[in-house]
Amino acid sequence: MSGATSAAELGLCSCHVCNLVSSPGQGTGQAHCPRCGAPLHFRKPGSVARCWALLISAYILYIPANTLTIMETGSLLKYRKDTIVSGVVELWRTGSWGIAIVVFIASVTIPLLKLISLTLLLVSVQRRSGWRPRQRTRLYRLVELVGRWSMLDIYVVALLAALVQLGNMATVKAGPAALAFGAVVVLTMLASMQFDPRLIWDPIQKES
């Protein structure tokens, strides 16, 4: 791309709070934004390492989140323990197809999409790849956009467990997977916030 100059190449830095472009100067020590006083960084500091750390923790917790019970439902007639996936299957089986699809997207597709996408982005940035930067930036924006919707299952469990607790008649209890799954959502959100999409474009800048 001709005539494409990044701010960093000219020694300019865009404030992450107020977006003002300013020159941090050559002096030692931390530079601050002249308008809002926030610390200035050319790129998010330690972005790749922090993102990996959070992402790996999320991968580890993803296992208990899917293998343990997220919700126990009991009544006089039946008692069942559900994992995230078996909960979706049960919804599908009982004919709530619309809701089954919504829950499947929020609790299965989105967490997997986030884990895989962030891994792909991190590996490509570390290899200084020049492969489809525009698409990779779009992928990052998608991850940022949809990440929050995975919290859906946590809220459903919280509401049901609080409402249905009528002694022996019927009970709903939150299982240990709720904690693990909540942690996965929070960790992947933190990981995607730590990732700096400008790193995707830096190797391309060098070539031109």
Added chain:
Amino acid sequence: MEHHSAKLIACHDCDLLQREIPLKKGCTASCRRCGAVLYRNATDSIDRTLAFTLAAAVLFVIANLFPIFAIEIQETGSEINLFGAVKSLWDKQMHSVSLLVFLTTILIPALELITMTYLLLPLKFRSVPAGSHLLLGMLKIVKPWGMIEVLMLGVLVSLVKLTSSFKVIPGIALWSFAALTLLLAAAAATFSARDVWERMDSRSDREVAA
């Protein structure tokens, strides 16, 4: 050092340095390299956001005071509001999950509404509230963690799950949450941090001139 009036803008997604251009009302400027939205010319951004925020604040209070829904089993009923759900999780030793629900659906949305009102109300009358730089920074950090719209979907999913085994009576908070979701989306769509910074800049420039 570049002066504010140089009007350079660096894309937050790819760091491409570009010059700002004036926009027609309601138009959006996007990065010519990666397509990220750089800024908007939001019409009456401050007035409209303030109106949506105040309306949302009223609904937020209602949504938290009244039950979301109730179920009926053999003449005994059970109803729930949002804080009740948080407290019930806490009592069942699910402290972290309870805290997570409390933060994302009560504390952070409340904090956001209060901060927005505190910032925008004085700005409407052309004065800059104390600590506004810090608060705008904080707003940017907490924003992704307010999840009322996800909670709304969670309420709907719970509703469908419950109707298969119980008689469910929707409560006032259910409708309030639905309206709140729309108002928060409207407030987020009209809010433009860039306009707020510009309003504050022009204000301080005039103070220097006086």
